[in-house]
Amino acid sequence: MAWQTPTLAALIDRMRGAFRAEMPGSDAWIWPNNITPTAKVVAGGIFELFGRLDWRMRQMFASKAEGKYLDRHAYELGLSRRPAAPAYGTVTITATAASAVASGARFSAASGQEYRALSGAAIGGAGTFDVSVVAMADGAAANAVGGTPLAAVSGFTGAGTLAVAAVGITGGSDMEGDESLRARILFRKRNPPHGGAPADYVGWAMEVSGVTRVFVERLHAGAGTVRVFFLMDEIYADGIPPSGEVARVRDHLETVIPASAGLTVAAPVAVPVDVTVSGLSPDSTAVREAIRAELKEMLLRRAIVSGTDSTHPAMPYLASPFTLSRSWVSQAVSEAADEARHVLAAPTSDLAFDPGEIPVLGDLNFV
Structure with a gap:
């Protein structure tokens, strides 16, 4: 007992x-x-x-340990907590007259985040030029999408507008929390390294700060090839990473993968799933928001990146053909707090997805 x-x-x-x-x-x-x-x-x-x-x-077990004791479990497996990291990127200056940016110049966004120029640059007249920048503070809050307007705080002379370049400012991440580290430790214990097995790619990609989910597609372009999809659910909308993050994960994987592997790293393509609920009872704002939360949680738990790999129950991280069951959607609505009854009007059938796609919540309508 x-x-x-x-x-x-x-x-x-x-x-x-x-x-x-x-x-x-x-x-x-x-x-x-x-x-x-x-x-x-x-x-x-x-x-x-x-x-x-x-x-x-x-504290004796990785499944229950916390803080520095969880760090010790990670150390014994050669893992470590991912540290907070600053965001890097490029600022584009659209000048209307001769302008210059000094090395160390500071720019700020409306969010309050500030960035420092890593080098100086100048232009003799109207035109555009780019400056590489780094966030002044570590953390995911400093990530910014392309086109985000900036203001010059210091080190800028001339006239024009400043904005984050199209590739965005990326790579910023917070200190890894206990639950994320615990998941990596348990995954590593359950999937010992095998010199390039699918689980190895998952573990390697998860070493990159900000990565929360990884899916692997073997033989996607023939023998010796592998395609890795990843998501960053805690940083970007629907978890879909921008090109700058894709490059960062690729650079890391190329330092650890087998020499003979033909590697492709890609961001999944988000496919919005519109949901329409009729006859909701009780129909209140609280119930509607609870339904939205349940649908997002269901997609986070059940959705995978669709792919051409085979399905294997012991390897749920394979990018294999994926179909979103309509019953899962209805069940998620039913599980919302205080929901008494509803009729799922859309989707009207199961939804299949093409390779590289992943379902995300689209418009949620109540009629």
């Missing part, structure tokens, strides 16, 4: 019983007497000891 830590109340009763058994004629249930508080103090100390032992036991 599994050990169950006694509750504090149960321990107090046990101590009272012990006093009665060992001191005939005493009764720790009667107040006032000094045995009653003594029983409580002893029981409280034992309860704290049990709590400490329970906590220490949890």
Whole structure:
């Protein structure tokens, strides 16, 4: 039988019983007497000891450990917590007259994020030129999509407009949390390295900060080839990474993959799935938002990148042919808090996806 830590109340009763058994004629249930508080103090100390032992036991296993103890489990496998990282990218200056950017110039976005120029550049008249920049602070909040307007804080002379270049400012990430690190540790334990097996590509890609999901397609362009899709759910809309992140993951993978592998790294193509719900009861804003949250969670849990690889139950990370079941959509709506009934008007059937595609929530309508 599994050990169950006694509750504090149960321990107090046990101590009272012990006093009665060992001191005939005493009764720790009667107040006032000094045995009653003594029983409580002893029981409280034992309860704290049990709590400490329970906590220490949890740190022995990667599935339960936390903080520095989880880091120790990672260390034993050659893994480490992904550190926070700054975002890098390019700023495009569209000048209307002769303009210059000094090395170290600072730019700011409306969000409050600031960027520093890594080198200087200048133009003698109207035109455009680019400057490489790095975020002033580490973290995912500094990532910016192409076209984001910027303002010059210092180091810019001339006239014109400033904006993030089309490739965006990418690569910024927060310190890896316990749950992400735990998932990588458990995946590594369950999938020992095999010199280029599909699970190895998942593990390698997950070493890149910001990556949350990875799907592998073997033989996508013939013998010796592999295509890796990845998502960054905590950073970008629908988890779809921009080209700058794709290049960053490719650069990392090329340092660890077998020399003979023909590698392709790609971002999945997001395909919006429009959902229409009729006859919702109760029809309230809270229920509608709960339905939206459940649909997003369902897609995060069930959706994979569709591909040409074979389906294997032991390898759910393979990019194999994927069909989104209509029943999953209806079930997600039913699981929303306080939902009593509904009729799923759309989609009207299961939805199949082409290689490289992944479903994301589109328009959610209520009629």
